[in-house]
Each structure stands twice: as structure tokens, then as C-alpha cells.
Amino acid sequence: MGKTLAEKVWDEHVVRSVDGEPDLLYVDLHLIHEVTSPQAFDGLRLAGRRVRRPDLTLATEDHNVPTIDWDKPIADPVSRTQVDTLRRNAEEFGVRLHPLGDIEQGIVHVVGPQLGLTQPGMTIVCGDSHTSTHGAFGAIAFGIGTSEVEHVLATQTLPQAKPKTMSVTIDGSLPEGVTGKDMVLALIAHAGTGGGQGYIVEYRGQAIEELSMEGRMTVCNMSIEWGAKAGMIAPDQTTFDYIEGRPEAPKGADWDVAVAHWQTLRTDDDAVFDREIVMDATTMTPFVTWGTNPGQGVPLGANVPGPEDFDDVQDRIAAENALRYMGLEAGTPMREVKVDTVFVGSCTNGRIEDLRLAASIIEGHHVAADTRMLVVPGSARVRLQAEGEGLDVIFKQAGAEWRGAGCSMCLGMNPDTIAPGERSASTSNRNFEGRQGKGGRTHLVSVPVAAATAIRGTLSSPADLTPATVGSN
Amino acid sequence: MDKFTSHTGVGVPLRRSNVDTDQIIPAEYLKRVTRTGFEDGLFAAWRNDPSFVLNNQAYAGGSVLVAGPDFGTGSSREHAVWALQNYGFRAVISPRFGDIFRGNSGKAGLVAAQVDEKVVQRIWDLLDAEPGATVTVDLESRTVRAGTGIDAIEDSFDIDDYTRWRLLEGLDDIGITLGHEADIAAFETTRPTWKPVTLHAV
Ligand code: SF4
DSSP states (O other), X not given: OOOXXXXXXXXXXXXXXXXXXXXXXXXXXXXXXXXXXXXXXXXXXXXXXXXXXXXXXXXXXXXXXXXXXXXXXXXXXXXXXXXXXXXXXXXXXXXXXXXXXXXXXXXHHHHHHHHXXXXXXXXXXXXXXXXGGGGGGTXXXXXXXXXXXXHHHHHSEEEEOOOEEEEEEEESOOOTTOOHHHHHHHHHHHHOTTTTBTEEEEEESHHHHTSOHHHHHHHHHGGGGGTBXXXXXXXXXXXXHHHTTSTTSOOHHHHHHHHHHHTTOSOOTTOOOXXXXXXXXXXXXXXXXXXXXXXXXXETTSBOOOGGGOSSHXXXXXXXXXXXXXXXXTTOBGXXXXXXEEEEOHHHHOSHHHHHHHHHHHTTOOOOTTOEEEEOOSBHHHHHHHHHTTHHHHHHHTTOEEOOSSSGGGTTOSSOOOOTTOEEEESSSOXXXXXXXXXXXXXXXXXXXXXXXXXXXBSOOGGGSOOOOTTOO | OOOOSEEEEEEEEEOOSOOOHHHHSOXXXXXXXXXXXXXGGTTHHHHTOTTSGGGSGGGTTOOEEEEXXXXXXXXXXXXXXXXXXXXXXXXXXXXXXXXXXXXXXXXXXXXXXXXXXXXHHHHHHHHHHSTTOEEEEETTTTEEEEOOGGGOEEEEOBOOHHHHHHHHHTOOHHHHHHTTHHHHHHHHHTSOTTSOOSOOOO
């Protein structure tokens, strides 16, 4: 019997396999940031251990860093200590670090692909659940906790039970204006937040193949939001074209050898998945969340559901709680929901393609009077690239705030938060209670919906806009 | 890590599903660089609500949390496990856990016992009827027990064999893996040279 993509990559990384024990898996790339690493380095020091492979380790600062005044010392002393601790640890253990102010600094899941460090067939881990992003290249990539960070630092391996495999096939082509983000939100609403638990998911089918690398990263990024261990997409010409020429990509003869190997990383025709989901892209529409978990979503054209729309008791209670928290009436058209803040950014939708798309919609329009819009590039390089293309000017002319790189309002760990009761439309991945600030209300949306919502002040898609007069405002 | 064989303590009913790690401890509390002191952030958004279960004196000193399905979904922050432990919890019972949370629990020594949804419902009902009642999580026999007499609840729970063994023995994972150093070194010699590295000789 043939193997799935996940099984091929897994098997290539098994250091040791014994019945009754998890496999010992080799880690090709370990990404590190300031929040989940300090206690791991402490553990190493206490035990007198070293970092086994600093050359397979990369650190950057993202979760906690400010997006304004990033050239000055961090104002919050506790945040500053955490960032300083990472700098000290990187220095002491010989780990490459891209600190605030460095051109390669940024959200760890934007930085890896952008440097060309994320490649097909690798195993990649990071103390961050959205490590699944890197699966877009055909890597097995997943988030780990701090004890595991310490484990990887010390051994470059992780004991892991082999997950089951699932295929999610998206047939047909996405309609114009519908993105990977809408696709994955629709999938999570369909499968439920626990639906992927215990599986490595392979996304396939025509609509997936037609996505850009950025779109694929958005889809894989949200694998964790329906509980999957990891999400993957088989590498193809789109993948190779994206990687070629990046700083850490294989060069010369190595490139040919690498590509030849990468081309073998496809699920065999006779391989069997433990579970299969099939969806139709052609009927998909812009999709937004109304509740407090990523599975509580509906098409933008639908109404806010009520508890009685759910069969399962737990779902009904969850819906009741969510409606109360979100301050929403069942039956309200989603398009009438008024939004205070629009956030474009995060490891889900903070790459250059996302910013270009947002700018193309916003150009010639103005952000609605009672709405603020925050645009936060995923990395310093994305910021510079966007500025080189004049996107920052378009955003600023429309009345949006243009910021420095980092996680920012995705998790509200730095000063970028929303106030209690404030409502946001966010291109990030989590609408949990208080995620963007205590008492804040989050609607997860795609980039086009975020941009159109900023202009109209209510949840909208570009189809709702009257044409802009470019150049005026 | 301390050995865990069996623990009996006051059960705390958390009647909620989908309690993600942002609920267990919000991001603003993650700035510390230690493993201790996170109890102040535990369920921070709910702690000001007088009706929240941890504010009920009857459950003071609670050490076994009994939660609804999909407990610990979301972020990979191990701080969620530390916050529970720092507060005094030794075990969490739920019908389904977020994957990373369950893994983190196993590493940090918090027992994540997965039981049938009906069992959680029965323990909830018992703890509501008799606030302050104890719940036993027996790792040796893989059972949860609560209540006495004809209403007594006893059921098995799921936890993977390897994690159970490590917890019973109180073993440090890294120490075990370092014992396989020769295997790791041998594997490294077979890695293709074109795979990327982050440090380059200058
Ligand atoms: S952008 Fe958000 S989801 Fe992504 S790594 Fe940062 S905090 Fe996590």
C-alpha cells in the first residue's frame, strides 16, 4: 500500500521507533520567540545542558514587541525583560536572533518562509500553535509547549505518537473575491473546533492547487483552529517558484537535488487516509465568525444564528454564551453588525500579498468615521517591501494606521488592544473571549472583507462598495 | 518531576465547553520569565465574577478540575498548565483536550484524564449537590472515582501509556531521550547536506 504525504515526511524523520513508545522524531528547524522560550533556556542552564544544534535553530521577537517606537527601548518593563531575556539566551547559547529593528525581524511564521528556511519535507516546530503555517510547503510543522522547546533545544528531537491522517479535498475553483481564509473558516464551521483532533490533515484538490503560497499558508495556519496536529499541502511548481532564490534556499546543484526529492512528496494513488472530507469551492462565499470560537461562523450574507439552530446541547450553551459575550441578537444580518476596529495583520494574513490586496480595495476610499483601521505587516521585510510599493501611502491616505512588524492586535500582548465591548473585524485566527483585549469582541474575516468593512463601518465585502474615485478622498 | 500515583482532592466543576488557553490564562499574563506565579492569571476574565466557581468558598483548595469538552484548545502556551498547577490543581478531567495542552500537561506533571462526557456530567451533578466533595484520579488503575454509596461514580479514563508510565515513575523526558544519543548522532549522519541551516561559517 502507498503512503500519504504526511507518512512519507514522518518516516524520513524517525530516529528511533519501538513498540509501545512514541517515535523519536528528528527536528529540521526549531523556531523560537520571546514568550515560550525563557523557561526552556532556564531548564537547560539548571541541568547544565547545551543547545544541541544551534545551526537548526532561529529566534525572533514578535509576540510582545511594540509596533510603534520600535527603535526606542520597550516602555513596558515586564515586556522589556522578556525580550532582553531572549537576547541574552540567544547570545549565551549561540542561537541566531533577528531582534526588533533587524530587517528579518517579524512574526516567526512569516520569517521562516520569507528567508527560504521553510522547505518541503521538513519537520518544523516552534513554541507557538500556528506553526502549522509552514505545512503549506509540504512540511510537517506543529506547535509545542515550553517543556518540548527545552527538549528540542537539548536533543533536536521530540518523542511523538504518530497521528492519523486526514484528507480535506476542496474541489472546483473559488469564486472571484473568495479567499483561502473564507475556505478555511467554512471548513472549521463544517468540521467543528475538535474535528481535526489527532490528525495530520492534507489539504488537496483544485481550489488548493490554485492558491498562491500566501493563500496556502493562510489555510494551513488555521489547522490548529479545528484541532488538527498539523496541516500540509503537497509541494508543486508554485512552492518551488516561491522558494527559489530566497536567502536560505538550496543553490546550484543542491537546488536540483532538492527539487527532485521534493517532487516525490505526494500522496501515492493507493494510499489510504483515516478520514476524508470533501467540499465544493464553487459555492463558497465570504465567511465570517459571529461567536467566540473559530467554528462559530456563517457566510457574510447570513444572519446571526440563535441557540435553537444547534442540535447538540453543548453547542446550544456555547452559542448562548457567545451571543451574550459578543452582544449580538440572533437574526441580525451579519452585514448590519457595526465594527469599531479593523485589524489587518498576523501570521494568518500579514504577508505582502495580503497587504497588496487590502490596499487595492481601500485605494481611493476612506475608513468610515467611527472606525479605526490598523495595518500591521507580518515582518520588517514585508513592511519595507510594502513601503517600496507605496502601499503605506494608500493606507495612510485612507485614514488607516500603518505600523511596525509583530503579532500586535492578534493577541493583544503589546499595547495594541481593543477596549472592553469594542468590536473588531480581524484577519487573524482567533476570536476567543478577550483575545484582542479584555472584553473585546472579535469577528474573524478575510482580507477583502476587512478592507471593505473598514470603509463601510459594518461587516461588508468589496461587492458592497460603490466604486472609488481613485486619488480623491 | 515528582511521581504521580493517585490523587484525591476537592473537585471543582467548570461547566463550560471549549475553554481555550486564552481563557485559562490571557496573553497579558505571559510576560514572566519564571515557571511560577501564574495563578494570578488563571481564568482571569472570570475571577471578578462572584458567581464564578473558584470564588465559591466550598471549592476552596480545589485540586481536581472537572471541565467540559475541548478543554485547553488554542495556543501552545504551557503557562496554562503552570497556572493550573500554581493555583493548586493536580489533575483535570474532561471529555476531550486540546492536543498541545494535553502534551504540555504530561510534560509538566499535571494529569489530563479523558473520560466519557456522561461521566463528567455525573461528577458535575455530584459536585453541585455536594460542594466540597472530593474526586480521586488514580493513575495506577486509570480510574476516576467520586461520591459514595449507590450514587458512587467510578469509571476508567484515557491517557496514553507512555505519558502514564513517565508520570508514575516521575521521569524527565529529556533524560530519557539523551539516553538515545547514539541513535540521534547516527541519524544526523544520514541527513541530506542540502537541508537548510541557520548559521553559516564566515
Ligand atoms: S500573529 Fe497571532 S497567531 Fe500568529 S504567532 Fe503571533 S500571536 Fe500567534
